[in-house]
Amino acid sequence: MDDVLAPDLISDLPQSIIETILTRLPIRDAVRTSILSSKWRYKWATLTQLVFDEKCVISSNDRCKVEDSLVKFITRTLFLHQGPIHKFQLTTTHLQCCPDIDQWLLFLSRNDIKELVLELGEGEWFRVPSCLFNCKKLTRLDLFRCEFDPPPSFKGFLCLKSLNLHQVLVSPEAIESLISSCPLLESLALSYFDSLALTIRAPNLKYLCLEGEFKDICLENTPLLVAMSVAMYMTDDIAEHFEQSSGCNFNRFLGSVPRLERLIGHIYFTKYLSIGDDLGRLPVTYVHLKVVELNQVSFEDMKEILVVLRLITNSPNLRELQISGSSNTLAAIDAPDLDFWDDQCPSDCTFKQLKLVKMTDMSGVPHEMEFIKFLLANSPALETMSISPCVYVMDGRLNMLIELLRFRRASAQAEILFIQD
Numbered sequence: 001m002d003d004v005l006a007p008d009l010i011s012d013l014p015q016s017i018i019e020t021i022l023t024r025l026p027i028r029d030a031v032r033t034s035i036l037s038s039k040w041r042y043k044w045a046t047l048t049q050l051v052f053d054e055k056c057v058i059s060s061n062d063r064c065k066v067e068d069s070l071v072k073f074i075t076r077t078l079f080l081h082q083g084p085i086h087k088f089q090l091t092t093t094h095l096q097c098c099p100d101i102d103q104w105l106l107f108l109s110r111n112d113i114k115e116l117v118l119e120l121g122e123g124e125w126f127r128v129p130s131c132l133f134n135c136k137k138l139t140r141l142d143l144f145r146c147e148f149d150p151p152p153s154f155k156g157f158l159c160l161k162s163l164n165l166h167q168v169l170v171s172p173e174a175i176e177s178l179i180s181s182c183p184l185l186e187s188l189a190l191s192y193f194d195s196l197a198l199t200i201r202a203p204n205l206k207y208l209c210l211e212g213e214f215k216d217i218c219l220e221n222t223p224l225l226v227a228m229s230v231a232m233y234m235t236d237d238i239a240e241h242f243e244q245s246s247g248c249n250f251n252r253f254l255g256s257v258p259r260l261e262r263l264i265g266h267i268y269f270t271k272y273l274s275i276g277d278d279l280g281r282l283p284v285t286y287v288h289l290k291v292v293e294l295n296q297v298s299f300e301d302m303k304e305i306l307v308v309l310r311l312i313t314n315s316p317n318l319r320e321l322q323i324s325g326s327s328n329t330l331a332a333i334d335a336p337d338l339d340f341w342d343d344q345c346p347s348d349c350t351f352k353q354l355k356l357v358k359m360t361d362m363s364g365v366p367h368e369m370e371f372i373k374f375l376l377a378n379s380p381a382l383e384t385m386s387i388s389p390c391v392y393v394m395d396g397r398l399n400m401l402i403e404l405l406r407f408r409r410a411s412a413q414a415e416i417l418f419i420q421d
Contacts, residue, residue: 005180015250021391024041025057028055045080047082048083050089051091052073054066055159087114087117089117101286108307109132109134113135114138114139116140117140118144120146127147127407133151136157138159139161145166145169147168155183158183163179166182175198176199177359188212190211190212191210195213198216200219200221200222202330206227208228213232213273215229217252217253219255223259226262228260228264248274248276252276254284260286264293270304271389274301284312285314290318295323296324297325297326298326299367302337308371309345316325316352317352319356320356320357322359324360325360325368326361326363355383355384357385359387369404377410378410383411387416387419
């Protein structure tokens, strides 16, 4: 009896399911399915998502060989592709000023590209060609190590929802214009910029991540912002600029974000917020703010302490607070003004929702201890407070622990964890 061939169930699956399977494969393996049978020869060619990296080609110590192979693979893939390409991602350290990238982007601009990620590594920076600005359907744009110069005729990406610029050479005016001309923008990340002064106007922005040397940041029209992460690096020039600044940085940066739910401030963030005129009464109450993380807060700087107090006392639904101290606090003043806490802390302040407090790199200086005392006395729902001493503080750890045990706690369930390692 002749053998009966089993039916080819996979080949007869709907094209949408086959595309889902192929999309989950590395692009190199997806293209290789063309040798399975005549039915599979061009099934990969209609993929709407193309993700390329150096694993697409055989690894070699010969950089030129790898670069040449990668260029040929990508070019051939695009040449044989059929239909729209919704996502194109290229992550490599081998291709910098490669003229083929210009041709690929021109091809993509004519194929309904929606998500574009160019992550180029070492070497000379890639200059983005003008055809990129013709990609009218872009919803996501990630550029790494590029020169970015929109032409005067550019009117914005009207469909863009996510913008990520990492080590991109672009003028502040061009960034501001780009942001304001993307009316649907929801997520913005700017990292590794030098001496950048920036005003952000984005009425639909929800997520913001900033990292770099910023001279000035102003959030002017961001009413829907819910999450923010900021890391600021300070050079001598920027520090001098800060000292000469006027106005209130706190209000300029946090004065128009009433829907904020999560705030992470890294190095120099509270220092930046503390600069300018006296905070006075804040223009907004952060009723949605649940998580605050502030790093390297200097408890020898009264204006920084005031920033922290104003922020948390105007956040009635705060649930989680994390603060790390600054090594500069080790040089705290000998006779601290402890009347500050009676003058600046609201007598009727209660953190009704605060359940978790994490204090790290604590030096045990008076203002740190007064801050911890204030939190314990006004947090009736507190469940856990963990305190980690600074690695440089050895002799004063026992005194810190003894003092902590004396503080009154508003929560009978509050557990204090003193973590020495």
